[in-house]
Amino acid sequence: MILPRAFYARPTVEVARGLLGKRLTMNGRGGRILEVEAYLPCGDEAAHAWRGRTPRTEVLFGPPGHAYVFLNYGMHYCLNVVAEPEGIPGCVLIRAVEGAGDGPGKLTRALGITLEHYGADLTKGPLKIHAAPEVSAMEVTPRIGIRRSALLPLRFRVAL
Numbered sequence: 622m623i624l625p626r627a628f629y630a631r632p633t634v635e636v637a638r639g640l641l642g643k644r645l646t647m648n649g650r651g652g653r654i655l656e657v658e659a660y661l662p663c664g665d666e667a668a669h670a671w672r673g674r675t676p677r678t679e680v681l682f683g684p685p686g687h688a689y690v691f692l693n694y695g696m697h698y699c700l701n702v703v704a705e706p707e708g709i710p711g712c713v714l715i716r717a718v719e720g721a722g723d724g725p726g727k728l729t730r731a732l733g734i735t736l737e738h739y740g741a742d743l744t745k746g747p748l749k750i751h752a753a754p755e756v757s758a759m760e761v762t763p764r765i766g767i768r769r770s771a772l773l774p775l776r777f778r779v780a781l
Contacts, residue, residue: 697726
């Protein structure tokens, strides 16, 4: 079963925790989501929407359950899932997927996710997230690779 839009229309941290263990697929290839980071709609200077609505961040303000893909450091793509009700710009970065990469750039490369997938509806189409049982244990740490709001405990990983 593909996750319904209602799954994403919740607070960002709830969506982030809930994504762990779910299956991300692109054209049928993919695996279990093992690690994510939440980017909050308010008070989070590391969030791309921190400075407001721009052409780049437009999808973050739209309906939940869409893909926010961006090019990081001009080298690799990062896949984020839009969370929160429409108009509230929360998102969750998918950092690791079992069998497809242990970093956001590796997983998008392995699955063929590019800027063409910016705004893709995750409830239909080639890029989807499928329901799976809740994980039994997770680790919570500060996010990595950022400078602003770096100490917030918003990185969630399946405990192995």
